[in-house]
Amino acid sequence: MSSLATMPSIEAAAGAKPLLSARHLTKVFHTGGQEFRAVDDVSLSVGHGKVLGIVGESGSGKSTVARMVMRLIEPTSGTVMFDGDDLTAKTGEALRRMRRNMQIVFQNPHSALNPRDTIGDAIAEPFLVQTRVRGSELDRKVEELLDIVSLPKTFKYRYPHELSGGQKQRVCIARAVALEPRLLVLDEPTSALDVSVQAQIIMFLQDLRARLNLTYLFISHNLAVVRHLCDDVVVMNKGAVVESGPTEAVFKSPRNAYTRQLIESVPRIPRPAS
């Protein structure tokens, strides 16, 4: 399995200087004296302005990779480079400053917003913890961000429980892009949403990427969504990368048996002839 870890195809696609690259990421959890390798020697890279998808089933370690990239959990070994900087070496204030450049959107928008904060508070939070923007300027920024994610300005007075799943996910995206990051890690951002809302969010994410010049690391178990959205794809199984490459190539002619099984398992829907 580790023979695939260097992944020449992704390297080539990402060009000489990727925005984000992870080298030999490994995470070992110890539970009850037993070792569990949640992520085993995973390497990947995302070029500027590209979308890299990580697909896998539950327990494949894809979300753990996302959290290690974000330094929300510490890798057991391996490095994460962001625009030439070694993220894994940063601590304290330096790490805190780096966080402005990369943000994450989680799967479950219901739990990703503090139930005691209004939407306005939630969107103001990035400015309050990272900048000196306050008062009427902060108010203006919040309204601007609501506008970017196509929500009415009056939503700033609302509480999360009054919003639908799709609206909450828009608020989470507004928070994530507030500080103008360069990389957005999207951890199953549409999995908790209805199909029609999922389409809204996917189209919105595509549009947002073009407008704000963003790079995406998109984690999902939904192969159709990944195929629709991603330039390159990494397939994970049981903590390791089993196949990677340009999305079309992987989906059209998967080389790995597991990838093939994964793609074949998706039920096909008879389509209207257009």
Added chain:
Amino acid sequence: MTALLNIENYRLDIPTFDGVLKVLDGIDIKLDQGDTLGIVGESGCGKTVLARSILGIGPRNAKRVSGQIVFDATALDELSEAEWRRIRGVKISMIFQDPMTYLNPLLTIGRQLSDVVVAHHRAQGMQVPAKAERLARCGQLLEQVQIADTQRVLKSYPHQLSGGMRQRILIAMALAGEPKLLIADEPTTALDVTIQAQILKLLRDLVDRLGLTVVMISHDVGAIAALSRRVAVMYAGTVVEQGEAESILTRPRHPYTRGLLAALPDIEGATHPLEAIPGTIPNLITPPTGCRFHPRCPRATAICRQQKPETRSIGADHVVACHHAFD
């Protein structure tokens, strides 16, 4: 031939603190013995309330405003709790989204399965079989859901088994009373895609082998398409389109069905541009007048705001409720 399940003009209200939720607004569904129906819709469309009402386990304070559910020539809404016990789990069984919630973590699978077998014998007034016979029956049920090493599984606790295995066991329990109708409420939603494919195949086999009638509820059009011969599309407490799956998926007539299908990214690649349905699902305390889909509908006109569209037949087995259905 009379239908095994016949839901007629079924209307259900649920009173809440904020007002009365008009959850089901005149549902008409017919299903023959041995047939499979997929009810597809997004959250809040009322599909789960409908499924649970068929089994008499709907919201406790729900009020039936009109209509009835007739199963096997019995009007279910008139049944007493004692009569329900001879139907629920016996003639009509149900499997759920999250199998773990429905298994007792402290008891072995064998114990739980044999409890179900005993309960069925009691419910039908038969003598409870001896232990060896019960075990044999449990093994037989597990074989029916294609579990190979039955002895090991019977001795296992729920947490020792995978999600797919647990769903198989729930299906085995549902089959213990040899039901005529199986209701599957999002049976594959919590499962990984490879396991999902296995469970769908198992259900397909059971339909073919046992002549089981299945009502499957899901938001996943793919899962519905894999199992169901017929499809009912629900939106905001109404059935907007119903008929043969092939016909509905390849020639959707209702704007909502069309929007729903266009919103699905295709695993086969970008054969069509992704489209989203604008807006959000309506509040069912004050649902839109006329057609409940009209505020989000690209084809809506004045009549859609004023008048609820009649359900009309537009093919051999294809009905649609829309003033401006596609041709």
Added chain:
Amino acid sequence: MSAELQSTAVHVPGFRERHASTIRQWRLYAHLFTSSFSSMLGLGLVLLFLILAVFGPMLAPYPEDTMGAVKLGQRLLPPSLEHPFGTDEMGADILSRVIVGARTSLWIGLVITGLGAGIGVPLGIIAGYKGGFIRAAIMRVTDLFLAVPGLALALAIVAALGPGITNCVIALAIVWWPGYVRLVEAKTLSIKEELHVEAARALGAKTPWILRKHILPNCMTPIVVKASMDMGMAILSAASLGFIGLGAKPPHPEWGAMISVARTYMPDWWWYSAFPGLAIFLTVLGFNLLGDGLRDILDPRSRGR
């Protein structure tokens, strides 16, 4: 022109509109609370107690009796129209002393609960959020305190500090905080797993910010419920210390101390102990019912459907 004006005119929502959900939420709480008899009884008893505590000296028929007036001519009179609760061995009106005693009890309850929560909540949040060695240290000390019977420990502390109402309150506060540590630590452990906490960390929020903005506000429900019930328990504990002579000293009108003196006059002069006892009973009952009622409306899981 007018169309242009209209499009630039921003709709500024009024107070009701902006806070529609909060208003709805409070109306729902009020509806649930008022439809429960026991909650309303608790609220009524607590309100009565608070009124007596605030306006006590003005309401007492014989205010001078609460400050140690001696009227030997009317010792130990049974309840009558003049003295509805009777009189004590000094001839003081018991009703007046019970009414004025409410203020002492309120003060005792507030200070003990406040100090207990003030020490316990921060420790609990830190223990739950930090984990590791800090958590182990805080929780083991907490366990140590919880392992010793609270009242017995308070007794020992008062004995060391010397009797008196202030020392009694200090002693009870010292044994009171561990309960809050336990409660808040458990709640923090579950809240810190929620995504909004992880999202705040990803934003680069510092730990104090996360504790103040994300953890504490979401812990408030169980804290408020426990504090409400603890008001009653603290008053009862202080009365117990008063009863064994370690709390307030006569002639200070404190319910526990009154019963302590009254017990030597049992059973013939029953009213002397019965009415202060009834006051303690109703106050503790009131706070407990109120706490139960609050828990029922604030925590949907405990709500009977």
